[in-house]
Amino acid sequence: MKVGEGLLDLASNAPDRDIVTLSPVATLVVNDDFNPGLVPLFLEASREVMRSGTLLDAAGTFPSAEPRTFELHKDAGHYYAKGLPILQRYLPFRIASLADRYIILLIPLIVVMIPLFKAVGPIYQWRIRARIYRWYKYLREIDRKLHAGSLPDALGSEIERLEKLEDELAAVEVPLSYSNELYELHMHVRYVIERLRELQRRRQP
Structure with a gap:
């Protein structure tokens, strides 16, 4: 020295x-x-x-x-x-120390949560579309009966049921990104109603 x-x-x-x-x-x-x-x-x-x-x-x-x-x-x-350490540069020591400990505990949780978050999107899409597509089962049954000619003579009850379905669809709420699918269902219901009415007119004497 x-x-x-x-x-x-x-x-x-x-x-x-x-x-x-x-x-x-x-x-x-x-x-x-x-x-x-x-x-x-x-x-x-x-x-x-x-x-x-x-x-x-x-x-x-x-x-x-x-x-x-x-x-x-x-x-x-x-x-x-x-x-x-980065946290101690910006936070009081006690808070930074606790944060360091919790970060270590959170790492395994984050590893588990990442796949769950990835699955949320498809599950959400399935839930929204299920609210729309469940009505197609009834439309398909009527369409098959139309092709097979097995519908009853009195078509008024079927038409009335489809018109009630239109009213129910008007109350269904979906995100804007799925509105096109809901409107397509409206169009398909109206299409089947018109076919039934046309068949009803042909059957009238």
Whole structure:
């Protein structure tokens, strides 16, 4: 360590010339029971205290990972390489520490939830379309009877049932992106009604 002339005692000019001497290194040591989460906080506090330096040390010299007297704590190594953990840079220590713990717990949950979220879209589409397509079963039955000529002579009840179906469809609510499918169903119901009415007219004497 270099000690300049008069640095230690300016009044008595001690030392009386620039000298180079040996000096012990102050070392921050913790035992195995020390909370790892406090390591970066402890080092950051040391950095704040030593930010301006001293008469013998330049600003920003300490704390430092070198020279090593003991094995460097892994969290200390991370601090020297990258600084404070991201959360501790913006949040109070207690909140950041809790967040770190919960993030570790949330990772498995997120892994499970991602496939579930991917399945929500298809399930939602199926639910909406099921509300529309369930009416087609009845339309298909009437259409088959029309082709087979097996409809009863009195078609009024079938026409009335389809007209009630139109009223029910008017009360069905679906997202705008599925409105075209609902309107297509309206058109198909009206088409079948017109076919039944045409058949009814032909059957009249």
